[in-house]
Amino acid sequence: MKLAFVFPGQGSQYVGMGQALAEAFPAARAALDEADAALGGGLLKLMFEGPEDDLRRTANTQPAILAVSAAVHRVLMREAGGGFQFPAFYAGHSLGEYSALVAAGSMSLQDGVRAVRARGTFMQDAVPAGEGAMAAILGFEPQRVKEACAEAREHEPGKVVEPANYNSPEQTVIAGHAAAVDRAIAVCKAKGAKRAVPLPVSAPFHCSLMSPVQPKLAEVLGGIQIKQPNAPVIANATAEPNTDPARIVALLLTQVTAAVRWVETIQKMAVNGVDTVVEIGPGKVLSGLVRRIDKGLRAYPVEDPAGLSTVLREVFAYGLECVDGAAPADGGVAAKGRTCQFQSFGDCEGDGMQPGPDGQPQCLDSYRCRDGHCTVQCAGHKDCKEGEVCKVGICNRGGKAVASCTENRDCIYPESCYYGQCVTRPASLRCSSDLDCPAENRCINGVCQ
Structure with a gap:
């Protein structure tokens, strides 16, 4: 199994997001409190209680979604225990790229929420209310949407309309001046688009009208410590993986006026062997897009205790070998048509402590002999004694990190x-x-x- 973690962007927010996870897991509440404190308070109350109109304000939406995504990620790391593995890639949709960078260790949660609050404020102020618009074009090839935008600009001299999000092969979002967006919608419909849906947004994101944001955001990002990510982060603007911390700020600035190349991002993951995508944060939008882009990918949304339970059971089974569609064998664990057995790392007898025929230990350090096979000590906390936790396949006692x-x-x-x-x-x-x-x-x- 090769994993990717993806993080949602604006539009996934809702009143109450993150609350169930915070009530069930202290690690989630701690992350949300940390984000709230970084902004001087008030964010958590707005997330849990609303009002919805205030939560939809870009300056509030962006840090709120990042905070929930970070909380989910922390709980996932903690609860997966020995089963947790770093992904092959991280990626986030628009705002979600900041969540991905926080999860990858490139920036702190406090810096992340402060940066996206500033980003949201700058975006809101870049275009006067009512002058900009966005719309989703459905059932129309991305290249034809791009051509329709060019045709609309010819009929609306001096106006901007451009592809803003390449979400799936059947869905492209456009952004720009309201009149030019309306013109592009008409062109798309006339040429065979199935539907065109105006989006209720406060500004035309990811188009050249956002250029006033860049110098202001550059100043904010310049004051943040950026570290190397623990795995490649695929940038929205290039759809290419990056591990160079010196490039991160430039990529985030380019992202402000560039289209989100989400289709290419998921395709990049798939061509590099990713078979499982975990969506971390509020909503399930990205999981749906992943499946539309590549039906061969498995996608798991995680935003609450139920989603967490599913992904822990079906994805983070460290030391287990799982087969889809197989009937449970003796000792097997069935999970939605998947059967998981402890992986064998060699044969052994008894407790595995005695030397083998070649005089070498039957099982290497930190392994145990289980049913005649050398296996990791644990694939989850349940495999350890009371008071122990499973970390990287090893049962640890009393909070001491043996691993x-x-x-x-x-x-x-x-x-x-x-x-x-x-x-x-x-x-x-x-x-x-x-x-x-x-x-x-x-x-x-x-x-x-």
Whole structure:
């Protein structure tokens, strides 16, 4: 399984978002409180109680969605325990790119919510109320939408109308001056578009009318510490993965006036082997778009305890090998047509503590012998004793982090991460963890297979 995390943008907000998760998980409440405090208070009350009109204001919507997305991500990391794995890619839709950067460790939650509050304010002020508009064009090829916008500009000299969001092969959003947007809608309908839906937005986002935002936002972003993300973040403006912290601010500034290339973003994930996408934050819009772009991708929205339970069961089963559509075998765990068994990392007898025929331990450190096979100690908290938690396949007691790493770069060379421990690889072994092997192989008893 190869994962991607995606984060929603403006339009996914609703009164009460994040509340159920905050009531169920202290980590979620802590993240929301942190975001609220960074803005001087009032955001959390607005999110939970409304009024809806105030929540829809861009300057409030953007930090609210980011705060909920960050809270969901923190809970997911914590509750997945040993099953958590970093994604191959992060991406966010418009505002969601900031949520992705927070989740990837490139910026702090406090800096993130302050930046998007400023971004929302600048966007709201860039175009006088009533002068701008946006509309979703449905059932019309993206290239033909682009051509219709060009034709509309010819009939509305000096006016702006441009593609703003390439959401799916069947849905492209346009933005610009209201008169030019109306003209583009008429052109699209005349040429065969199924529908054109005006959007109830306060400003024409992701078009050249937003250019006054860029210098102001540059000043805000210039005061933020930007770090290298822990996995590539696919930028909206380029649909290309980026890990260079020196490029992040420029990409965020370009994003303000550039179209969100969401179709290409999901296609980039798929062509690089991603098969499962987890949507982190309020709503399920991106999960629906993912399925429309590539029906071969599995998409899981996570915004509340129910969604969290599903994704923990079906995605973050660390140390388990799952098969779709198989009937549960002895000891198997069925989950919506999926059967999961502990992965085997070699055969063993008894408790696995005695040396094998070659004099080497039957099971390597941090493994246990289960039903004649060496497996990780745990795939979730339930596999550990009371008072212990599962972290990177190891049962940890009393809050002490026995697991010291999650990947090789957490260790000092020449050590590498072997299921939670930084170890020096024995000369007789060709691999010490799956990370030492090509993507199509696993490390089984020291050999990439």
